[in-house]
Amino acid sequence: MNISFLQELFSSITRREALLRHRRKGRHHFVHTDLLKACRTLLNSDGEASSIALASRALDIYAGLDPTEKQRFFECLTAEFSADPAAVDEAYAAYRESRDNRDLQVLFDTCEPSRQELLRRLNLTSDGTHELVHMREDLLGLLRETPELRALDADFAHLFGSWFNRGFLVLKRMDWNTPAAILEKLIRYEAVHEIHDWKDLRRRLDDRDRRCFAFFHPALGDEPLIFVEVALHKGLPDQIQAILDPETYDIEDPEAADTAAFFGISNCQTGLRGISFGNFLIKQVVQELKQELPDLKHFVTLSPVPGFRAWLEATYLTADDDNAGSLDAESRTLLESLDDPEWLQDQARSEQLRDLIRPLAARYLLEEKNAKGLPLNPVARFHLGNGAELHRLNWLGDISQKGMQQSAGLMVNYLYVLDDIERNHEQYITSGKIAHSSAVRDLNRRARKLLKGEPAR
Incomplete structure (x- = not known):
């Protein structure tokens, strides 16, 4: 049978079930205990057909929860659907005694939180994957204020990593x-x-x-x-x-x-x-x-540099004199002129800012790291991790309002050289080495001189 026909058929079934579920949404107001009961019933189900119906029912109930009830559901899921500590201890003791692969497998199975199996069963419905993606979107919005939910998020990430592999x-x-x-x-x-x-x-x-x-x-x-x-x-x-x-x-x-x-x-x-x-x-x-x-x-x-201007201001302008990155007063005054919307029409000031900001950007991209020891800039982490080279910093590469606010107008060329991608990737992953051009290296050297007090121009 034609594969494209099967894909179209599957897609039409998915859309039809999603439409029916959408029509059912809002008819009832549920609380998180309704959903917990449905989830326990689903986990205890043996038949495939009944499990599909129960999974669909559970997802319908989730759709009827308000944000507060969703948070309560996530909290209960994290606390009550985890691995059994006593069972883990027993399985580990058996493996420690035997060093047998069968006991190792039992240990693996025992360590897995029951909520992972629940998520697998919720995925049995044809639109289940899509619903679970939206469920995790709700969860991600709660992690900052409720960090104890990160264990549940790790379960989502673990399963999605398999379901969405290449x-x-x-x-x-x-x-x-x-x-x-x-x-x-x-x-x-x-x-x-x-x-x-x-x-x-x-x-x-x-x-x-x-x-x-x-x-x-x-x-x-x-x-x-x-x-x-x-x-x-x-x-x-x-x-x-x-x-x-x-x-x-x-x-x-x-x-x-x-x-x-x-x-x-x-x-x-x-x-x-x-x-x-x-x-x-x-x-x-x-x-x-x-x-x-x-x-x-x-x-x-041709990439943006989100967060660069905020870093500039936090490092060299809002910090006190003793912690202002060792940038001289003249250069700091020049950076303050970024707030003047007329500076773009002033060629002399634009050139002064170029000679100051491009070196500082090279330093930012090459040397500023996050808590994990990776480049502070997320776009840099992405492309460098893919094996690209930090190739060129483009002054006034983006003069839109957004570009000026997030990166002082700077844009970056990350170069993908086919013969070098794997080597660059391996060096970045194993030792944190950032592949970069000689032009970027020279700009970083210039930044070091600036921070020793040499004038920007």
Whole structure:
């Protein structure tokens, strides 16, 4: 039987069940004890058909809970559906005595919280995966104020890591012939550079110099997991406004391009936070583009630097004089001028800021680390972890209001050199070494001089 027909059939069944569940939502107001009772009944069920019905019933009850009752449900799930400590002790004692693989397996099974089996059973319904993704989205919103729920979140992450592994993901190219329902979601989920309207979207899907690819999962139907926007370019791009301008056409013939620039990567499902898709996506898209356009020589990003300006201000402006990063008073005064909206029209001041900010950005990206010893910047962590090289810092790469607020207008090119990706990845993972160009290295050296008191210009 035709595989695409089966996929369409599965998708239609999923949509029909989701519609029925949606119609049932709101008819009843439940409390968390109703759901706990349904979950215990589901765990005690033996038959597959009855388990599917019970799972559907439990998900319907969850949909009828208000936020407070959802939190109470998560708290009970964490406390009451964990592993039995006495059983774990007994299983461990047996394995310690025998060192037998069968006893080891019993120990593994005993250590697993019963809530993991519950989540598996809730996933029996055809729309269960989608519902569980939304359930975890609710959970993630509570973790900051209720950290004891992190054990439950770890169970979600563990199961999602298996359910959404690379073998289940389907790469699709998005173009103007893609169903409108999916295109609408691209507009809604775009997280880097807002898509303003359908004209803007059509420009980003233009066959002449644009490409867009997305990962899908069979259990989520037409819901994209992540998508990447690509601009075909001559040379490495250094400014996002030219790429986003709907009237700008860099090249008429895609085969004339020598560079594929990844300028937007957006995760679509909040409930799948922490499940890695981007590394697979970029590597597969590189292969797709290389096959379509064999003359492409460079694969590079044009990436934002979220958090950079906040770091600048916290390190050099809001700190007291004794803890202001050793930056001299003249340079600190220059940084304060970022708050003046007129500085962009002042060429001399713009050049002074460029000579100050680019070195500090190199220091920020190469040397500032989080509590885990990884780069402080999340975009840097993503691309460096994928094996890219920190290649170039672009002054005034993004002069939009958002770009100025989050990164003082700076943008970064991360370069993916096919022959170096694996080596860069291994060195980053094993020793924290960041692959970077000589130009970035020179900027970091300049930052060290600045912090010793040498004037910015």
